[in-house]
Amino acid sequence: MNYRHAFHAGNHADVLKHLTLSRILALLGKKEAPFAYLDSHAGVGLYDLQGDQASRTGEYLEGIARLWHRDDLPPALADYLRVVDELNPDGELRYYPGSPELARCLSRPQDRLHVNEKHPEDGRLLKDNMALDRRVAVHLGEGWHLARALLPTAEKRVLMLIDPPFEQADDLERCVQSLNEAIGRMRQAIVVIWYPIKDQRQLKRFYQLLAASNAPKLLRAELYVHPVDNPLGLNGSGLAIANPPWGLEAELLEWLPWLAKQLAQSQGSWQLDWVIEEKKPA
Ligand SMILES: C[S@@+](CC[C@H](N)C(=O)[O-])C[C@H]1O[C@@H](n2cnc3c(N)ncnc32)[C@H](O)[C@@H]1O
Secondary structure, three states: OOOOHHHOOOOHHHHHHHHHHHHHHHHHOOOOOOEEEEEOOOOOOEEEOOOHHHHHHOHHHHOHHHOOOOOOOOHHHHHHHHHHHHHOOOOOOOEEEOHHHHHHHOOOOOOEEEEEOOOHHHHHHHHHHHOOOOOEEEEOOOHHHHHHHHOOOOOOEEEEEEOOOOOOOOHHHHHHHHHHHHHHHOOOOEEEEEEEEOOHHHHHHHHHHHHOOOOOOEEEEEEEOOOOOOOOOOOEEEEEEEOOOOOHHHHHHHHHHHHHHHHOOOOOEEEEEEEEOOOOOO
């Protein structure tokens, strides 16, 4: 386990993932009934962008820093940027929320959070960062077992994020296995898989597995900062969203093209489509 998210915190991929999470949380929050948030690969929860790891790569400069303190942002970004603002009350961009902190800030007293991190040091930091909030249970186990261990929850509504480091060759397959396990246990669960856009051959196989998954419906949102076939590094990232809440697709259509322009490096673009369309009764 060499991956440390601190090197990448606040980059273009985090912006896509965290902004989309913030919108799903807002849509879930429209109904009073509680929901459970599950994060299988949670990271430390809070990142210091001026710390050794984040400042060594400076990836956030081409991510959150491009949006920070602008006054021409689409309204959909308000919740996400409010969380970042609240972490930086003196107006300098220093702290950045990981997915557990974002979900913690954008959930309500009746909601419950289960966040899991396997790396012992990151797990300890995550525990410290979540310690003051009694709604959050921190688990230090195997992320691939989380759906099996916790679903179904007492809460009828669930949002699960699957965001592994993709250090292992079979991580894309394991994401789909986890998705199938989650949906098998709670058919209505919203499951979000984050994935890197690098190797087109691997992605093709991943899309096939997604299409054959047991998700009742599955939306795919992708944001590219380089041309898709650029042979170097991370060209963009995507989110496979099972059971997206009503309204999310329309929202994404509004702000994803805008975001692709703001975060473009050599060339920005985006894609939004259904991998599995909702099956309508005959
Ligand atoms: C991409 S980062 C998570 C970022 C976080 N979800 C966010 O958005 O702020 C992936 C995390 O998974 C952890 N990890 C790696 N293998 C794991 C496993 N098998 N189970 C649980 N966590 C794991 C890594 O230590 C790392 O912190």
